[in-house]
Structure formats: C-alpha cells, structure tokens
Amino acid sequence: xxxxxxxxxIEVKKMNETEVRLFALLFNxxxxxxxxxxxxxxxxxxxxxxxxxxxxxxKKLYRDLNQLKSLGFxxxxxxxxxQSEDFFPYYLEKExxxxxxxxxxxxxxxxxxxxxxxxxxxxxxxLSQKLFSYHLDLxxxxxxxxxxxxxxxxxxxxxxxxxxxxAIKDKxxxxxxxxxxxKERTIEPYRLVRKNTxxxxxxxxxxxxxxxxxxxxxxxxVKKESKExxxxxxxxxxxxxxxxxxxxxxxxxxxxxxxxxxxxxxxxKLYLEGASFEKVGDEYRVRTTNQNALFQxxxxxxxxxxxxxxxxxxxxxxxxxxWEDLYQFV
Numbered sequence: 001x002x003x004x005x006x007x008x009x010i011e012v013k014k015m016n017e018t019e020v021r022l023f024a025l026l027f028n029x030x031x032x033x034x035x036x037x038x039x040x041x042x043x044x045x046x047x048x049x050x051x052x053x054x055x056x057x058x059k060k061l062y063r064d065l066n067q068l069k070s071l072g073f074x075x076x077x078x079x080x081x082x083q084s085e086d087f088f089p090y091y092l093e094k095e096x097x098x099x100x101x102x103x104x105x106x107x108x109x110x111x112x113x114x115x116x117x118x119x120x121x122x123x124x125x126x127l128s129q130k131l132f133s134y135h136l137d138l139x140x141x142x143x144x145x146x147x148x149x150x151x152x153x154x155x156x157x158x159x160x161x162x163x164x165x166x167a168i169k170d171k172x173x174x175x176x177x178x179x180x181x182x183k184e185r186t187i188e189p190y191r192l193v194r195k196n197t198x199x200x201x202x203x204x205x206x207x208x209x210x211x212x213x214x215x216x217x218x219x220x221x222v223k224k225e226s227k228e229x230x231x232x233x234x235x236x237x238x239x240x241x242x243x244x245x246x247x248x249x250x251x252x253x254x255x256x257x258x259x260x261x262x263x264x265x266x267x268x269k270l271y272l273e274g275a276s277f278e279k280v281g282d283e284y285r286v287r288t289t290n291q292n293a294l295f296q297x298x299x300x301x302x303x304x305x306x307x308x309x310x311x312x313x314x315x316x317x318x319x320x321x322x323w324e325d326l327y328q329f330v
Contacts, residue, residue, distance in 0.1 A: 021048045025064055026073065026092075035078050035089025065090060163222045164189055164202060173207070173231075175224035178215060184223055188230045192217070193241055203240060205232040212240060244274040245293035246286070254291060256312050258284045264304035271297050295319050 015023070024045060028036060041061060042049045049057040065075050074093045103111070167174050168189045175186050187204040190212075194200050200217040212234060239247070259282055260268045268284070276287040286294070295316055298305050308316075 021045075022064060022068060024048070026068060029073075029075070029090065029092040033091065035091030037089050040089075160220060160222045161217065163225055164217075164220065165192070167225065168192070171230050173226040173228045174222055175226060176215075177221045177223055179219045186226070187213075187215070188232055190234065190236055191241075203236060205230070205234060207231065246272075246275040246288040246290055248290040248293070250290040250292065253287055253289050255285050255287050256291060256294070256309055258286060258308050259306040260284060261304050261306055264301055267301065268297070268304060291315070292319070 025041075025048075028041070028044060036044070038058060038061060042057060049061055051057050069075050076091055076093045078089050078091055164174065166172075168191065171188075173186055173188050175184050177184055186207045188207070189202055189204040191203045192200055193203055193214075202215040202217055202220065204213060204215060205211070206213045258268075272284070272286065278285050288294070291312060292315070294312075298316060299320065
C-alpha cells in the first residue's frame with residue numbers, strides 16, 4: 001500500500017518580484033483572449049509598467065513576453081492596421097488540435113493494394129494522390145493513371161439554355177426540373193439576368209407558386225417546350241432586377257440608423273448601392289427586409305461603425321458571439 005512518503009511534495013517558496021510579474025502578465029493574457037496592447041498593459045499593471053520612462057517599460061514588457069515564450073506559451077502580436085505599435089494587441093494563441101490523419105508505412109502499403117486491386121478509376125487515382133503525397137514510392141508500380149472519361153450525359157447540356165432563350169423570345173411556357181427537386185414546374189421565362197460576372201439567373205413566373213421567381217441558370221433542366229402563351233402579364237421592374245441582399249424578404253421592412261466613420265463612407269456607399277436608404281445629416285437611414293445582410297460589412301470593417309440602434313447592435317453582437325463560440329472548437 002502506498003503511503004504519503006511515496007509522493008514527495010514540491011518545496012513551496014515565496015515568489016520573487018519577477019515571478020509575480022510574469023504570473024500577472026500571463027493571467028491577464030488568459031483573461032483577455034482578444035489581446036492587450038502595450039498602453040493597456042501600463043494601465044492594468046501600473047505596478048510593473050507605469051514608470052516615467054515609457055521606453056524602459058516597453059523593453060521590460062518585451063523581455064517578459066519573450067520569457068513566457070521560452071516557457072512554452074505561444075504569444076502573438078495582432079496588427080490591425082494602426083500606425084503605432086502601442087495599439088498592437090498581444091494575445092495568447094490557443095494551440096490548435098492536430099486533426100490530420102497519420103498512417104504507418106504498413107497501413108499505406110495496404111491502402112495502396114486496396115486502391116489498385118482493380119482497374120484504377122479517376123476517383124481512386126485522385127484519392128491516392130492525396131494519401132500518398134509524401135510517399136509516392138508506396139504506390140504499386142503497375143498502377144497506371146486512368147484515362148479521361150468520355151463526356152457523359154451529366155455534363156450540362158447547352159441546349160437547355162438555347163431552349164430557354166427561344167422561350168423568352170417567343171413568350172412560351174416551359175416545363176422544367178430545378179436542382180435536386182424531381183417535381184416538374186411550369187414557368188413563363190421573362191429575362192436572363194447576370195449577377196456579378198459569372199452568375200446567370202432566369203426571371204420567370206412560376207405558375208405553381210403564382211409569383212415571379214429567380215432560377216440559377218445551370219440548375220434548370222428543360223423537360224418540355226410548350227406552345228402555350230404566357231398566362232401572366234408582368235412588367236419587370238428595377239426592383240426585380242436588383243439582387244442586393246438587403247432587399248431579400250426575411251422580415252417586415254425596418255429602418256435602421258447608422259453613423260459611419262468618414263474614412264469608410266466611400267466603401268459604405270458602394271455597399272448600399274441598389275438598396276433603399278437616405279442620409280440625414282451624419283446619419284444613414286437604411287430600410288431593409290434583411291437586416292442580417294449588414295453583418296458582413298461590419299465584420300470586415302468593424303472600425304466603420306460609429307453608432308447605430310441598440311436593437312441592431314444587440315443582434316450584431318449576438319451574431320459575432322455565435323461565430324466566436326464556434327471558432328473555439330476549431
């Protein structure tokens with residue numbers, strides 16, 4: 001039976017001034033995952049970094065941070081575009097979990113035999129290139145790269161686009177399948193619209209849903225060309241052609257006030273182009289049916305936001321907190 005003497009205690013001694021400072025420095029870094037700047041260190045740790053000689057304090061902080069690094073703590077500096085290093089936050093980077101697959105030589109040899117036990121396929125060859133990227137010598141000598149497969153029926157049939165264009169010209173209805181939906185739909189195609197530089201959409205009246213819809217062109221399969229003329233008689237408006245995310249209908253229209261930093265106003269106006277807004281004094285009043293579409297702009301340019309409504313601010317904080325929590329698992 002083990003006894004207390006089998007586990008000798010570590011001798012306890014009083015920490016010296018340097019050790020106290022390093023512990024305080026480490027605990028503050030752990031408490032502030034977003035990072036702490038040099039100036040903030042001076043404010044929260046005045047006992048150690050609040051001397052009249054600022055440069056001396058800076059050197060002392062550098063030495064202390066390097067000492068923590070030597071002890072195995074991964075300390076980084078995040079630069080957010082400020083001109084002075086006094087604003088560069090130092091932060092403690094959490095070690096990422098190694099999720100890569102590791103194989104022994106025997107396992108790789110076995111996998112290579114399995115992969116090439118039959119006539120190699122394009123998928124099998126692609127998989128082997130990933131698995132044996134650093135061990136190409138383990139691929140069997142008899143393995144040959146598969147021939148390119150002949151053009152299959154799965155390749156997008158350009159005739160679908162031709163049929164759609166002809167139906168737009170003749171004002172005739174089409175029976176289509178859209179995406180993975182096997183149910184056939186009858187539509188009345190009005191116009192092709194290009195979004196950005198590569199995405200093409202079809203504006204068409206869906207008889208089943210009794211409304212104007214947008215269809216991504218490559219997902220449309222024309223099943224039948226009808227000789228029926230349009231039952232609808234729609235006039236395409238500028239709003240129908242506007243693909244701005246703020247105009248997507250996710251909720252009733254709301255008006256949200258924003259005050260934007262002058263350095264970001266040009267970028268802000270460019271982002272709002274096509275949306276509904278007005279500027280009153282220094283305030284932009286944005287009307288939208290999809291307020292969450294504004295999140296992305298301020299995630300990329302957080303310094304742009306000077307003020308906004310409390311309701312939208314809470315929604316934005318909740319959104320960023322949600323993603324911050326998710327990234328804890330990465």
